[in-house]
Amino acid sequence: MQQNNITSPSGGQPLSFQFTGSGFEYFKIWIVNLCLTVITLGIYSAWAKVRRNRYFYGNTQLAGDAFEYLANPISILKGRLIAVAFFVALSMSQHFSVMLYGILILVFLVLFPWILVRALVFRARNTAFRNIRFTFRGTYGQAFLNFLLLPALPAIFIFAPMFLFQPNAQTDFTPMLVSAGVGLLLVLAFAPYFLYRQKRWFIDNSGFGTDRFDFDARVIDYYKVFGVMLLMILALGGVFALFGGIAMASLGGKAGGDIQATVAGYWFLGMAAFYLVVLVIYGFIFAYANARFSNIMFCGTRIDGHQFEADLSAWGLFKVYLINLLGIIFTLGLFIPWAKVNIARYMADHVYLIPNGDLDRFVADQQSAVAAVGEEMGEMFDIDIGL
Amino acid sequence: MIEIPGQCFDGESSAATPAVLRVDEAGLVTLSIYPAHLPLALSDLEISERVGNIPRLIRFPDGAQFRTAQNDQVDQVLARFGHARGSRWVHRLESHLRYVAIAVVVMVIASFGLVKYGIPYFAKLAAQTVSAQTAASIDDGAMQVLDKAFFAPSKLDPAIQARLRKRFDRMTTVAEPGFKYELLFRAGGPIGANALALASGTVVMTDEMVQAAKNDEELVSVLAHEIGHVVHRHSLRRAFQSSVVALLGVMLTGDVSSVAQIVAALPVILVEAQYSQNLESEADAYSLAYMQQQGIDPIHFKNLMLRLEKKHEEHGKIPSFFATHPETKERVKLFERLGQQNGASSK
Numbered sequence: 001m002q003q004n005n006i007t008s009p010s011g012g013q014p015l016s017f018q019f020t021g022s023g024f025e026y027f028k029i030w031i032v033n034l035c036l037t038v039i040t041l042g043i044y045s046a047w048a049k050v051r052r053n054r055y056f057y058g059n060t061q062l063a064g065d066a067f068e069y070l071a072n073p074i075s076i077l078k079g080r081l082i083a084v085a086f087f088v089a090l091s092m093s094q095h096f097s098v099m100l101y102g103i104l105i106l107v108f109l110v111l112f113p114w115i116l117v118r119a120l121v122f123r124a125r126n127t128a129f130r131n132i133r134f135t136f137r138g139t140y141g142q143a144f145l146n147f148l149l150l151p152a153l154p155a156i157f158i159f160a161p162m163f164l165f166q167p168n169a170q171t172d173f174t175p176m177l178v179s180a181g182v183g184l185l186l187v188l189a190f191a192p193y194f195l196y197r198q199k200r201w202f203i204d205n206s207g208f209g210t211d212r213f214d215f216d217a218r219v220i221d222y223y224k225v226f227g228v229m230l231l232m233i234l235a236l237g238g239v240f241a242l243f244g245g246i247a248m249a250s251l252g253g254k255a256g257g258d259i260q261a262t263v264a265g266y267w268f269l270g271m272a273a274f275y276l277v278v279l280v281i282y283g284f285i286f287a288y289a290n291a292r293f294s295n296i297m298f299c300g301t302r303i304d305g306h307q308f309e310a311d312l313s314a315w316g317l318f319k320v321y322l323i324n325l326l327g328i329i330f331t332l333g334l335f336i337p338w339a340k341v342n343i344a345r346y347m348a349d350h351v352y353l354i355p356n357g358d359l360d361r362f363v364a365d366q367q368s369a370v371a372a373v374g375e376e377m378g379e380m381f382d383i384d385i386g387l
Numbered sequence: 388m389i390e391i392p393g394q395c396f397d398g399e400s401s402a403a404t405p406a407v408l409r410v411d412e413a414g415l416v417t418l419s420i421y422p423a424h425l426p427l428a429l430s431d432l433e434i435s436e437r438v439g440n441i442p443r444l445i446r447f448p449d450g451a452q453f454r455t456a457q458n459d460q461v462d463q464v465l466a467r468f469g470h471a472r473g474s475r476w477v478h479r480l481e482s483h484l485r486y487v488a489i490a491v492v493v494m495v496i497a498s499f500g501l502v503k504y505g506i507p508y509f510a511k512l513a514a515q516t517v518s519a520q521t522a523a524s525i526d527d528g529a530m531q532v533l534d535k536a537f538f539a540p541s542k543l544d545p546a547i548q549a550r551l552r553k554r555f556d557r558m559t560t561v562a563e564p565g566f567k568y569e570l571l572f573r574a575g576g577p578i579g580a581n582a583l584a585l586a587s588g589t590v591v592m593t594d595e596m597v598q599a600a601k602n603d604e605e606l607v608s609v610l611a612h613e614i615g616h617v618v619h620r621h622s623l624r625r626a627f628q629s630s631v632v633a634l635l636g637v638m639l640t641g642d643v644s645s646v647a648q649i650v651a652a653l654p655v656i657l658v659e660a661q662y663s664q665n666l667e668s669e670a671d672a673y674s675l676a677y678m679q680q681q682g683i684d685p686i687h688f689k690n691l692m693l694r695l696e697k698k699h700e701e702h703g704k705i706p707s708f709f710a711t712h713p714e715t716k717e718r719v720k721l722f723e724r725l726g727q728q729n730g731a732s733s734k
Contacts, residue, residue, distance in 0.1 A: 021439065025439045025440070026439070027487075028481045028482065028484075028487045029438065029439060029481050031487055031490050031491055031494065032477065032480045032481045032486075032487065032490050034490075034494050035490040035491075035493050035494040035497070036477075038494055038497045038498055038501065039493070039497055047477075051436075051438050051477070054435075054438045054441060055438050055439050055441060057441075058438065058439075058441025058442060059439070059441055065394075065403065066441060066442050068444060084634065087630075087634060088630050088631075088634065091626075091629070091630035091633055091634075092626045092627065092630055094626075095622065095625070095626035095629075096525040096529070096586070096622070096626065097525065098532065129401070130396050130401040130402075130403060131396030131397070131398045131401075131450075131451075131452040132396075132398075132400070132401045209401065359401055360400065360401055360402035360403070361400065361401065361402075362400065362401035363399065363400050363401075364398055364399050364400070
């Protein structure tokens with residue numbers, strides 16, 4: 001039975017999010033979803049998505065009340081069909097016509113901000129809490145600026161020289177390299193700021209009922225996390241250089257006749273171990289970035305005086321990733337549902353809401369229904385829309 | 388009378404009100420906090436389908452929502468008074484281990500069948516409906532890209548080039564018309580002794596390949612193989628197959644974290660290698676049929692292949708499940724057997 005203990009004003013006691021789903025329960029839903037999707041040649045995937053999201057939203061609770069996913073599978077199916085058609089056209093054109101492929105990529109780039117906005121609107125409109133829906137009010141222009149134009153600016157320095165110069169044997173490549181270097185530095189210098197702008201755009205334009213979310217995270221925090229990430233990557237590069245040097249030195253020591261056979265024997269094993277080590281370290285950096293950026297975002301988000309908090313840790317998230325990775329490898333993928341539940345539970349356990357009074361005062365907003373085209377295209381092309 | 392406890396949300400504010408939903412013996416529904424409401428029939432309500440054990444939502448015509456965790460009670464009410472609507476059978480599938488086990492088996496068999504037979508079959512069917520002219524027109528510009536990326540101009544003696552072109556032209560007169568057949572020679576550079584076919588009908592043979600051959604019959608067997616790729620529209624099928632496989636990959640792994648997606652890329656590579664091997668075998672079969680028809684001993688193909696393999700072995704070998712071509716030993720078996728038969732019959 002659900003307890004409704006938050007209607008009485010509770011001053012400032014943090015409310016933890018809770019995830020109540022179980023891996024085995026979701027496994028059964030997941031496998032039936034997959035099975036019906038395969039049998040119906042993909043048609044069922046729209047219904048599968050609704051069931052999957054309803055399971056995860058419905059098991060995510062705040063103050064004893066679950067979130068709701070309300071999307072209509074038919075509108076998802078329509079969007080999905082358009083996305084599939086575009087995906088196949090893009091994928092086919094890659095094999096045949098460079099020209100057509102380029103045109104389609106350009107079309108996609110122009111459409112991308114629109115797809116992103118529609119996806120966020122669709123998702124917000126179809127998410128509810130206590131029978132009040134979420135909203136999203138971002139515009140095409142802002143999406144274009146934050147997700148295409150600004151991130152693309154440094155790229156001009158990298159790619160422009162390739163079009164300006166017609167290189168031949170006598171070309172001095174120094175200006176090209178300098179320009180590319182400047183571009184790369186600009187990317188590094190501005191990436192945290194661009195990320196901050198994207199998150200700010202997303203949160204500031206999101207709302208619940210008639211209330212809007214507020215974003216007051218500081219840019220400097222994004223730079224700090226980014227700096228640590230960069231240091232970790234540099235350290236990783238140093239370690240590789242060291243190991244590479246050792247390997248080379250040990251090879252050079254016995255440069256005899258049948259060195260080829262010896263090398264070939266250990267080559268595969270060595271490559272596999274190397275791949276695994278890189279994957280694990282990459283996983284840790286990924287976990288670190290994910291944990292810290294999530295913390296910054298949640299701690300900088302408020303609505304109607306209610307403040308979000310989060311205390312995800314790099315190490316904790318990394319352990320979840322590692323267990324998921326090993327589980328998926330050793331079960332040939334059957335562990336995927338548990339993996340997804342593990343992540344949802346970890347996230348819910350480490351995100352809080354510090355309420356300002358009770359959560360009863362939100363008022364519904366009236367908006368018309370939207371089509372799912374954007375959301376489905378976003379999903380097909382693997383666009384990570386965050387949060 | 389069935390009484391189901393839960394909460395009510397009016398849809399206008401986020402306030403929650405404890406409430407009891409009552410269903411009487413006639414299947415009529417009333418809500419404790421709205422005594423003024425007339426009893427409603429079940430068909431007037433929108434009752435969410437059951438997914439696992441998440442709370443059930445019951446929506447009233449005015450937008451108010453009753454929510455309860457008592458899933459079993461709601462199911463009882465639906466079983467007694469509900470009209471056969473919605474897909475309760477999906478939840479039944481999901482909640483019985485027996486059905487889940489069947490689903491696992493069905494899914495494994497269905498995915499295997501789809502990947503192994505379904506996709507290649509539909510790709511072939513689709514490619515056959517495309518006319519030769521259309522198939523030939525889709526790779527404009529591919530040769531320029533290849534020239535930029537791999538090839539250098541051929542250094543082969545023009546007399547040899549002319550001789551092989553003449554042979555090639557004779558071969559294409561018996562092949563399916565409509566393609567723009569053309570034989571080009573290039574210095575192979577990084578790809579070494581090799582030959583390849585474009586969708587248009589253009590066949591490229593590297594100088595290294597010509598030098599590796601002991602006689603023209605060996606090269607004819609390779610050219611026939613490449614013409615096989617053209618008339619069977621393999622570029623089209625390859626593009627179609629890999630698009631669909633990539634799509635399947637996205638669909639199946641769409642809800643996994645990105646670390647796991649790196650692992651999931653492996654099956655896609657394996658499947659594409661398998662498809663590629665199948666197309667190569669088909670081109671081999673075309674070559675074999677041509678050689679038999681023209682009375683050329685198939686043993687020439689085997690000789691050239693083994694010689695090339697010996698050359699490649701010096702650079703190490705890729706395990707066969709990753710390779711784009713079948714194992715040479717497997718490939719030449721058929722040519723060898725038929726070669727012996729031919730030899731025996733001509734004596």
